[in-house]
Amino acid sequence: MSSRELTPTSYLVLGMVAWLGPSTPYEIKRTVAATVGNVWSFPHAQLYAEPARLAEEGLLEEEREEGGRNRRIYSVTESGLEALRSWLGQADGLPYEYRETALLKLFLGAFGSAGDTAAIARRQANFYSKRLPVLEAMLTAMAEVPDLKFCRAVIQMVETIDRAVLDFWEQVAGSPPQPPEGKDVGASRTLLRQYAQMYAKMTSRQG
Amino acid sequence: MSSRELTPTSYLVLGMVAWLGPSTPYEIKRTVAATVGNVWSFPHAQLYAEPARLAEEGLLEEEREEGGRNRRIYSVTESGLEALRSWLGQADGLPYEYRETALLKLFLGAFGSAGDTAAIARRQANFYSKRLPVLEAMLTAMAEVPDLKFCRAVIQMVETIDRAVLDFWEQVAGSPPQPPEGKDVGASRTLLRQYAQMYAKMTSRQG
DNA sequence: GGGTACATGTAATCAGTTACATGATTTA
DNA sequence: TAAATCATGTAACTGATTACATGTACCC
Numbered sequence: 001m002s003s004r005e006l007t008p009t010s011y012l013v014l015g016m017v018a019w020l021g022p023s024t025p026y027e028i029k030r031t032v033a034a035t036v037g038n039v040w041s042f043p044h045a046q047l048y049a050e051p052a053r054l055a056e057e058g059l060l061e062e063e064r065e066e067g068g069r070n071r072r073i074y075s076v077t078e079s080g081l082e083a084l085r086s087w088l089g090q091a092d093g094l095p096y097e098y099r100e101t102a103l104l105k106l107f108l109g110a111f112g113s114a115g116d117t118a119a120i121a122r123r124q125a126n127f128y129s130k131r132l133p134v135l136e137a138m139l140t141a142m143a144e145v146p147d148l149k150f151c152r153a154v155i156q157m158v159e160t161i162d163r164a165v166l167d168f169w170e171q172v173a174g175s176p177p178q179p180p181e182g183k184d185v186g187a188s189r190t191l192l193r194q195y196a197q198m199y200a201k202m203t204s205r206q207g
Numbered sequence: 208m209s210s211r212e213l214t215p216t217s218y219l220v221l222g223m224v225a226w227l228g229p230s231t232p233y234e235i236k237r238t239v240a241a242t243v244g245n246v247w248s249f250p251h252a253q254l255y256a257e258p259a260r261l262a263e264e265g266l267l268e269e270e271r272e273e274g275g276r277n278r279r280i281y282s283v284t285e286s287g288l289e290a291l292r293s294w295l296g297q298a299d300g301l302p303y304e305y306r307e308t309a310l311l312k313l314f315l316g317a318f319g320s321a322g323d324t325a326a327i328a329r330r331q332a333n334f335y336s337k338r339l340p341v342l343e344a345m346l347t348a349m350a351e352v353p354d355l356k357f358c359r360a361v362i363q364m365v366e367t368i369d370r371a372v373l374d375f376w377e378q379v380a381g382s383p384p385q386p387p388e389g390k391d392v393g394a395s396r397t398l399l400r401q402y403a404q405m406y407a408k409m410t411s412r413q414g
Numbered sequence: 415g416g417g418t419a420c421a422t423g424t425a426a427t428c429a430g431t432t433a434c435a436t437g438a439t440t441t442a
Numbered sequence: 443t444a445a446a447t448c449a450t451g452t453a454a455c456t457g458a459t460t461a462c463a464t465g466t467a468c469c470c
Binding site: 024025026029044045048049071072 | 420421422423424425
């Protein structure tokens with residue numbers, strides 16, 4: 001029936017509806033925000049658009065609330081559950097994507113001013129140091145509830161990464177790489193090219 | 208001159224050209240792949256499209272190679288450098304995005320079969336356990352070369368995250384959360400809703 | 415009763431992804 | 443010299459982001 005390839009967003013929505021039972025896009029959004037949304041943001045417009053698509057494909061079923069807000073309410077169909085199960089069965093093994101603007105700024109720090117990198121590092125460290133205690137509170141709250149173990153696993157992963165990343169940025173803030181004097185890129189220019197070439201060789205065929 | 212807001216991709220390209228000197232999209236691509244590309248993938252089509260845009264906006268300058276492959280060669284302009292510097296000066300402090308399909312599968316593991324989650328976890332662990340030694344080789348190679356310190360910092364971050372994530376997946380593989388018997392979601396259904404609500408309260412106003 | 419935050423959508427744009435296509439070097 | 447990989451692009455599609463818009467509930 002459907003021809004398009006489902007996206008991660010598709011499966012997330014599918015899974016949330018399966019889990020929450022009949023639910024509105026807003027409920028999906030809220031639950032996502034509380035879990036994977038911490039590190040993988042799904043803008044709410046998407047969480048309204050995606051269920052609509054899935055409904056067209058017969059993987060969700062849509063009904064409208066009578067009266068009141070006239071909300072859209074979605075439930076999983078059997079073929080929706082099937083799609084979800086089949087997806088869960090594949091261990092495709094794609095690596096993570098980690099996107100942090102600050103990492104790009106660290107990378108290109110040579111072109112900035114002296115204090116830039118340290119300021120950026122402190123800013124990031126500050127953010128994660130504030131999020132960590134919240135996560136820990138969540139984790140202890142969930143520890144009692146075995147039914148939330150899957151949810152808990154997600155928060156545990158967020159915590160794991162936050163810790164690592166916080167540590168990293170604190171180190172950078174402590175001893176930030178300094179931009180070279182006089183903007184002399186000349187030296188690093190050829191070195192960077194050599195590095196890229198070496199890297200390509202090391203990763204294509206055998207090292 | 209330009210009206211659009213520059214994207215992270217824009218600044219990355221700007222920075223790479225500034226760093227490499229006059230360069231072709233392919234050289235940009237290769238260098239990106241060797242550095243941030245490890246965790247933040249920029250498809251090559253983008254690294255051909257973006258310099259073209261930047262050239263239109265006067266932030267890069269484009270010339271064509273005479274004869275041969277007739278390649279496009281880009282260099283930074285003064286206003287390009289300015290844009291880069293000004294961007295580096297802002298510590299906007301956005302948190303990272305971490306996207307790993309396996310994390311979604313872990314989250315939704317309740318709907319899969321018994322062995323699924325463990326298989327997925329092993330698969331991820333396997334990948335990172337293979338990448339780590341490569342990164343370490345790179346790091347020791349770069350340790351000698353002070354001009355590559357910014358580049359090295361990036362690889363260090365990748366290593367940091369890989370370690371943390373590898374550890375996490377190994378733990379999951381060791382004792383994976385089991386899907387409930389009989390697909391009884393009923394219990395966790397309301398708990399999940401409660402959790403989402405609690406989370407919303409904890410993160411909006413003060414906890 | 416007025417303001418602020420929660421809730422619920424739609425529209426338009428564009429970056430990003432995938433796919434297609436082919437020329438130039440190596441390497442076997 | 444054939445195969446494989448490296449290098450270099452373009453076209454088309456569509457999901458994702460941004461922005462707009464408005465209704466409803468709650469708090470002071």
